[in-house]
Amino acid sequence: MSELNVVSISAAKLPAGPFIARHLIDGDWRQSADGASFERVSPSHGSVVTLAARGGLRDVDAALFAARQAFDKGRWSRTSGKERATYLLKIADLIDRERDRIALMETLESGKPISQAKAEIEGAADLWRYAASLARTMHGESHNSLGEDILGLVLKEPAGVVAIITPWNFPFLIVSQKLPFALAAGCTAVVKPSEMTPATTVILGELLVEAGIPAGVVNIVLGYGDPVGAAMTADKRVEMVTFTGSTAVGKAIVKAASGTLKKVSLELGGKNPQVIFPDADMTSAVDAVVFGVYFNAGECCNSSSRIIVHEDIAEEFVARTVDLSRKVPFGDPLDPSTQVGAIITPEHQAKIHTHVRNAANSGASVRLGGGPLDVPGLNGQFYQPTVVCDVRSDMPIARDEVFGPVLSVLTFRTLEEAVDLVNGTDYGLSAGVWSENVHTCLEFARRARAGTVWTNTWMDGFAELPFGGMRESGQGRELGRYGLEEFLEAKTVTMRIGRTRTPWVA
Known part of the structure; x- marks a missing residue:
């Protein structure tokens, strides 16, 4: 033991009390419908650092209703790329402003070093800025070689309501690998962070509200995989699920999502x-x-x-x-x-x-x-x-x-x-x-x-390069332009120019 480099307790002071975390539903901060809550104990210091609302089916229903309404009414899905990018850039600036606060809560809840946490928050802000650039440059295709009387278009449209389920090991970084890309595409979302690290996602929710994101566009429901994650995955109001976590849970999500044949993007385990x-x-x-x-x-x-x-x-x-x-x-x-x-x-x-x-x-x-x-x-x-x-x-x-x-x-x-x-x-x-x-x-x-x-390197990462796995390490990709494409659907529009179509019935 003496041969190891062990850092004893530092002089840094813990917060005077636990962080209070609530759900964000339709622009409002709410306790659970049944009043339930849970505590998170710091893995490094052994003290309660977060007191969080514990979501149930009624909370999930309210969040999905809000996300569905926001999408269908076009509060976000029909905005311009410029408008979405402006919001995403503002959120990135707010993340930079709150870097120390976010990093402290991430350290207390996850046990990771404070220096690493600060670097990850800085990287997360860069992901929001990169997603903003994608919002401005997203486009479809046109085909004008189909004949003199035909014009073909391929439109790229948002997938719809997205369920985002994130893990405990990189809670702020991974939600930032998903949410800004979903927003850049025009989707609305319901986010469930891990019950072990809810605080930083709640802080992100505060920044979204401060930035002026319309109510219902991003909703956050805290709690456990059962019932919160399971309900989000199976609900027919959700068009896509994106999940990062264990391979076993990823397989369960695929089964739960199969009932509605929704899109599923998974970033799972590795033995690298x-x-x-x-x-x-x-x-x-x-x-x-x-x-x-x-x-x-x-x-x-x-x-x-x-x-x-x-x-x-x-x-x-x-x-x-x-x-x-x-x-x-x-x-x-x-x-x-x-x-x-x-x-x-x-x-x-x-x-x-x-x-x-x-x-x-x-x-x-x-x-x-x-x-x-x-x-x-x-x-x-x-x-x-x-x-x-x-x-x-x-x-x-x-x-x-x-x-x-x-x-x-x-x-x-x-x-x-x-x-x-x-x-x-x-x-x-x-x-x-x-x-x-x-x-x-x-x-x-x-x-x-x-x-x-x-x-000749290891774990260098860039917002421009896609990330994801093969086989039981997952399906789909995050980051890069591929990360935006995950949240889009292609729609073909075939247009006949003029009255040149030959009658089917003479």
């Missing part, structure tokens, strides 16, 4: 590999591996939770990875120097530990960590940086999403073998390759079955 070839820049690769597995305490769909390293360099690479892992500051997320904070719940911490213990019992060797981490002065749950070697490809720790600061190490000898290992799980979210040979990188990028492939 980084493949390191002998000619890799080892210093850069080790740093990227350490970043990739410990960023957000490994509670990240893009976590590089397994590395596939060439046998010739495996021992040196693991030794350097373990050494660098010991230097990563774990501990109090309110300390600006902390890079890895708390685990979201005690139950999730136990799940992480079970994965590591089962791997060790099956013959894997734990080179570093492998258990809970005590942080002096804090009453939360933390897990040690953990490196597990001698992992076989058939072990659950090599195939299942651990969602914690746990790195699994596998080895290979040929590119063919490495590609087989990369594609040998049910997931296909992201993958990485490290080599100074551009031919190796390009061949790997073409053969890896993943929505994103990084070469």
Whole structure:
């Protein structure tokens, strides 16, 4: 334990009382219809940080009615791209203004480091600005080569009412990967944040109201997946569901949505590999591996939770990875120097530990960590940086999403073998390759079955580039122009010019 870089409790003060979170329905802040509420306890400090309204079926019904009315009456769907963009840009400016407040609540509810939270809020504001640019440039198609008397048009229209269900690990960033793109397209929305991290979405609602978004265009219902998320998913008033979270819940959403055949966009789990070839820049690769597995305490769909390293360099690479892992500051997320904070719940911490213990019992060797981490002065749950070697490809720790600061190490000898290992799980979210040979990188990028492939880097992201997975990592894409297209429907309009049509009946 003493070999690790542990950050003890900081001098930062907690808020005097919990954040009060209510539903936003048709422009009004409301308690639950039945008066129910729930508490969120900080995973790092053990104190109640949020008191939130607990939604039920009546709250969902009211929110969906408001979103449906707002869409059908054209309060948003029939506005110009310029008008939508103006609102989105104003919201981005308000997010920048409230960055510190949003970051603090995100840190208290999720356990992530405050410095990371601030960077994510800054990135979220950029997504709103990028979506604004899409609102101004969105267009359909015209076809004037169909004959001298025919003009064909393809209109791009908003999908309708969208149910947006977001996770706890990046609550503000992920709602900003969805909502501004839906709004740019002209959709209205009902948003359900995770019950573990509701506060920052409520703050976003405050900013939407301040910006003047018409009532009913964006509604927020707090609470649990059952009944809130389930009701939103199945309701026929919803034309589209977009969800980020576990693969198991994503499959349940597809089943629930099938009753009305609504569109479904899913960003789900991953078991993302980084493949390191002998000619890799080892210093850069080790740093990227350490970043990739410990960023957000490994509670990240893009976590590089397994590395596939060439046998010739495996021992040196693991030794350097373990050494660098010991230097990563774990501990109090309110300390600006902390890079890895708390685990979201005690139950999730136990799940992480079970994965590591089962791997060790099956013959894997734990080179570093492998258990809970005590942080002096804090009453939360933390897990040690953990490196597990001698992992076989058939072990659950090599195939299942651990969602914690746990790195699994596998080895290979040929590119063919490495590609087989990369594609040998049910997931296909992201993958990485490290080599100074551009031919190796390009061949790997073409053969890896993943929505994103990084070469000689890890987790660089840009608003302009689409993000999403293959196979059980999801369907559909977020970000980029593809992220806007998810919220649009194509409508064909065929126009005959003049009275030239040959009569069908003579």
